[in-house]
Amino acid sequence: MSDWRKKIKDALPAAKLDEPLARYTTFRIGGPADCFVELKDAKELATLMRLAKDLKQPVLFIGFGSNLLVRDGGVRGIVARLRGEFEGIEFLDGERVRAGAAVRVPQFVTACAEMGLCGDEPLVGIPGTIGGALVMNAGTREGEIGPLVVEVEAFDPESLSATKIMAKELEFQYRRSNLEGRVVLGCVLQLKRGDKVDIMKRVQEYQQKRLQTQPIHTYNVGSTFKNPPGKFVAQLIEKAGLKGKSVGGARVSPLHANFIENFAKASASDVLELVSLVQKTVKNSLGLDLELEMKVVGEP
Ligand SMILES: Cc1cc2nc3c(=O)[nH]c(=O)nc-3n(C[C@H](O)[C@H](O)[C@H](O)COP(=O)(O)OP(=O)(O)OC[C@H]3O[C@@H](n4cnc5c(N)ncnc54)[C@H](O)[C@@H]3O)c2cc1C
Numbered sequence: 141m142s143d144w145r146k147k148i149k150d151a152l153p154a155a156k157l158d159e160p161l162a163r164y165t166t167f168r169i170g171g172p173a174d175c176f177v178e179l180k181d182a183k184e185l186a187t188l189m190r191l192a193k194d195l196k197q198p199v200l201f202i203g204f205g206s207n208l209l210v211r212d213g214g215v216r217g218i219v220a221r222l223r224g225e226f227e228g229i230e231f232l233d234g235e236r237v238r239a240g241a242a243v244r245v246p247q248f249v250t251a252c253a254e255m256g257l258c259g260d261e262p263l264v265g266i267p268g269t270i271g272g273a274l275v276m277n278a279g280t281r282e283g284e285i286g287p288l289v290v291e292v293e294a295f296d297p298e299s300l301s302a303t304k305i306m307a308k309e310l311e312f313q314y315r316r317s318n319l320e321g322r323v324v325l326g327c328v329l330q331l332k333r334g335d336k337v338d339i340m341k342r343v344q345e346y347q348q349k350r351l352q353t354q355p356i357h358t359y360n361v362g363s364t365f366k367n368p369p370g371k372f373v374a375q376l377i378e379k380a381g382l383k384g385k386s387v388g389g390a391r392v393s394p395l396h397a398n399f400i401e402n403f404a405k406a407s408a409s410d411v412l413e414l415v416s417l418v419q420k421t422v423k424n425s426l427g428l429d430l431e432l433e434m435k436v437v438g439e440p
Pocket residue numbers: 166200201202203204205206207208222241265266267268269270271272273274275276277278279280315321322323324325354355356360361362363435
């Protein structure tokens with residue numbers, strides 16, 4: 141065992157070495173992390189970040205892995221996931237709610253609905269964590285998380301301390317934010333008060349719509365590509381004749397053409413080959429460049 145990994149294991153015994161990351165992504169694809177660790181509280185986080193800085197090892201934070209393609213060679217350095225203390229929801233005075241980065245978005249929306257709080261219902265079908273949703277500015281045509289944010293708590297790897305970032309310092313764009321590269325610990329969101337029965341009804345309608353239009357029971361990471369301005373990428377891929385097209389164990393979903401499914405033990409390279417086939421075909425037939433929405437990490 142290399143010296144740096146021994147030091148991490150000594151300080152955080154739950155750390156796992158050469159841990160396959162496929163089990164931490166909804167694609168069920170991905171090679172091993174040199175070192176994988178789940179952090180249950182601020183103390184463990186501080187320990188890891190101090191060690192990583194001393195040992196000069198990069199740390200990649202992941203949430204539910206629902207927007208991640210981990211390449212087959214895995215990730216060098218440390219991969220970390222927040223749990224425990226970071227999974228809490230706290231209802232503050234009025235219509236504000238504090239959520240830890242590790243809270244799952246559907247769980248958050250449902251808990252708020254039960255308290256008669258709304259404004260976040262369009263997010264209910266997004267399977268990731270609050271942390272991942274903030275970094276990605278996750279959302280749907282009906283609404284994104286960004287406009288709801290009052291403040292974000294983040295950890296600064298340089299000063300090794302937690303800081304608050306207020307809404308006016310945050311930039312949220314289409315599936316992108318200026319939180320990328322920071323360690324997100326949680327946030328406060330501003331919701332609205334509404335009728336509990338109506339909110340629940342809307343939540344169920346959003347869930348129902350997804351069941352009919354998206355292959356949510358397969359291994360995938362949601363939308364593969366961003367919609368080009370004014371266009372729907374699923375329609376473009378379908379128009380280019382690629383619905384159902386496969387490479388190895390990866391295929392363009394027969395239900396929703398912007399989803400790629402791992403239908404038969406796909407490797408990350410199968411997915412990436414299919415991605416580039418889709419990009420080339422759409423470029424040649426429709427003259428449009430498709431930008432990835434999913435994040436690709438790790439080594440080939
Ligand atoms: C069936 C399905 C449907 C989906 N539908 C939608 C949708 O409607 N709209 C939408 O926007 N997305 C959708 N997604 C994609 C995905 O759920 C979102 O992008 C989600 O916000 C990712 O959250 P995560 O916790 O899984 O993040 P991950 O996939 O684990 O990570 C995503 C990015 O965030 C970073 N990150 C995660 N947590 C932290 C943290 N605590 N600190 C710092 N960085 C962090 C990672 O490093 C990575 O860059 C869907 C996915 C699936 C599988």
